Amino acid sequence: MLLYKETEDKVEFKEAKGGNFSFNGGNRTDPKERRRCIIGYVIAFANEGGGKLAFGIHDKHPHKVVGTNQCLNEIGKLEQDIYRETKIRVDVEELFDSNNNRVLVLSIPGRPPGKVYKFEDVPLMRIGEELLAMSDEQHIKIIQEQEPDFSQTICVGLSINDLDPQAIVRMKEAYSKKQDNPLFLTLESKQALTDLHLINNNKITYAALILLAKEEVIKKYLPQSSIYLEYRNDAGQITFDDRYLFSKPYFLAVDELWNVINLRNSKVPVQEGPYIFDIPYFNKEVIREAINNAIAHRDYRRTSEVVIKQYPQALYIISPGGFPIGVSLKNLLTVSSTPRNRLLADVLAKTGIVERSGQGVDKIFYQSISEGKGAPDYSSSDDFQVQLGLSSIVKDRAFALFITKLQQERADKLSVQEILFLDAIREGKAKEDLEKAIGEKLFNEGLIEKVGKTKRQQWRLSKSYYSFTNKEADYTKNTPIDDSFVLMKIGQYLKSFNRAKMGKFVELFEDHLTRDQVKTIVYRLSATRYLDYSGKGTGREYFLAKTTVNTNRLMERAIQVGIEELRKRGELSIEVLKNEKESEVK
Structure with a gap:
């Protein structure tokens, strides 16, 4: 490393003997001075x-090696802090010379195509000893x-x-079936x-x-195109219980992967x-499609393999390279992107x-x-890898039944966006x-x-969902209370306790109304004039x-008189009430 030149070998040396490099x-308040920090250099190197x-x-x-105390005993924390600030995965290692002088080395990966990193909203580059703002021309460039199609490159x-005859047969059979073209089966391998x-100009592609x-x-030619499948019986395990390596041609590996x-x-x-x-805990169509996406859209220039981690309750698929240009977590379901490996995806x-596509x-x-x-x-994805997490836990069987019923009954099937919307409401997402x-x-x-009303209005699943799934009680509990109910509850409370401060009323309706x-x-x-009050501020009490008291007494007396009159007429008796109850039961 001592022979490296800063510009030619893309390395920056810092003495930082005391370990106080920012x-x-x-x-610091001067922007130029603020940039001269670890994060600033990480941003510039990535760019x-x-x-x-x-x-x-x-x-x-x-x-000359002088040694450093920079981030002593904090290598793991440094990697985590850099990733938290930049979403860039930096490898940090310690090296020691013959005199036991410690050198700390940060290996910073290059940016993905089309991506510019910024420090405090400024895209940085190294110019001599300085970290300066990138020119507008370079930024636009x-x-x-556009990402080159690696899969179209000649190997x-x-x-x-060097090609597997069985894999070629499998490919021809699949194409013939999909395209309804039986003549394709009769083609020679090279022609197919x-x-x-x-094959392009008699040369074979990646x-x-x-x-x-x-x-x-x-x-021999592309070992990183292999796929690792690891199984752990517990999500907290570091070591795996089983591990499989799939290095076969993908036309043969795809079925074996699912079988395992x-x-x-x-x-x-x-x-x-x-x-x-x-x-099923793991749906075959979902798993296969997720693995296919990883194979078709990963970055083969990175030397990491696709890794599948399976647990009893979850499965994760991790593929090198972030989302293709133009794709993000926010537009994953709506954007039309250019595949990173178009030829591979097309085949x-x-x-x-x-x-x-x-x-x-x-x-x-x-x-x-x-x-x-x-x-x-997909929330754990970043610019350097895509991680997809799939749960095997059926959180809501009733919802699955409801969606199945809807789709069977509808001529115009619900779209994925509409089902996603219904699921978001089921989970209580804000409007x-x-x-x-x-x-x-x-x-x-x-x-x-x-x-609800006005700004606080929210969505909920319809009454038909609660009826179909036998959750009628939940529907009623989630129904907003009306003014008559509020009036009744306040009246009951004050009849029992005479007076109340505002805080007591808030407690009374805490599950239904805001303060x-x-x-x-x-x-x-x-x-x-239904309520009166005494006192001021936090000491105010309502009664x-x-x-209101006189009106309530009058209403109670009217009801009592009415009941007595019905009894005199013989229209209200224990026998009448009993017969009506039995009729309701029948």
Whole structure:
């Protein structure tokens, strides 16, 4: 490392002997000084394609090891803090020379295509000793970048003899079936590969290698295209109980992968009237589509493999490289993106291995939510990897039944966005977090209802959901209380305890109304002379007004007189009440 040159070898040396090099600018006020910190250099190096930041080496040439206390005994914390601030995965290591001088080295990866990192809203680059704002021209050039299609690249040295004949047969059969083209089966292998553009000008592409090459050939030319499957019986385990490595051509590996996952699969029986079906812990279509996405959209230039981690209650698929350009967590279900490996994705689509472009994620969401398992989890993804989490737990069997019933009865099936909306309401998401147009459509179709008034109005699932799932009591409990109910409760309370401060009324309705709503109602009852009060501020107490008390007594007397009159006429007796009760039971 001492022989490295800062510009040519993309390395920055910092003495930092005392270990006081700023992490994020500290208390400095000058923007130029604030940038000269660990985060500033991480941002700049990532923007320039990656590099190394070394502490404990004199920055003047010739470089000399002086040692450093920078982040001593805090390597793990430093990696976590950098990731928290930048979402960049930096590797940190300690090196020691013959005199036991400690050197701290940060290995910073390059940015993904089309991505610019910023420090305090400024895209940085290294210019000599300075960290300066990137020029507008360079900034625009980066954000207009397009990812090259790695799968279309020629794999130098690969010949048709390196391809697995069984995999080629499997590909031809799949294409023939999907395209309803039996003549494709009669083509020679080279012609079939050429027709699918897996061979270009008599040269074989990396897409052909990944999909069709022999196992030993894949390990030689592109070992990172292998897939690891790890099984752990407990989510807290560090070591795995079983581990499998799949290095076969993907046309052969795809079925084997599912078979191994399915060894530990089970199912949840669901039944309600005529609706009888089983919900698997792990849905075959969902798992296969998720793995296919990882293979088609991962970044093969990164030397990491796709890793699948299976647990009894969850499964995670981790693939190298972030989302393709233009895709984010927010637009995952709505954006039309350019596949990172277009040729590979096209072949998988034409052979029916994956859904047509842009439909795979829809299917993953649709099936998972329809089975009552909730939405798939992509929240741990970043610019350097995509992580998909799938639950095997059926959180709400009733919801799964309800969606199944709806889809069977409707000519116009619910879309994935509409099912996602219904699931969000089921989980109690706030109305402002949901798309208004979808809500209005489902409201007009009678699938959801509006609850409350004005700004506090929310959505809830319709009465038909609660009736179908035998949750009528939940529907009633969630129904907003009306003014007559509030009036009755306040009247009952004051009749028993005579007086009450505002806080007692808030407690009385804590499960139904906010403090502001209670105050508004109490003020209105005071204005209409239903309630009277004494005292000021926090000491104010409310009580029933004299006119209210007199009116209540009059109403009670009227009811009593009415009952007595009915008894005199023989229209009200224990026998009459008993007969009416028996009639209701029948």
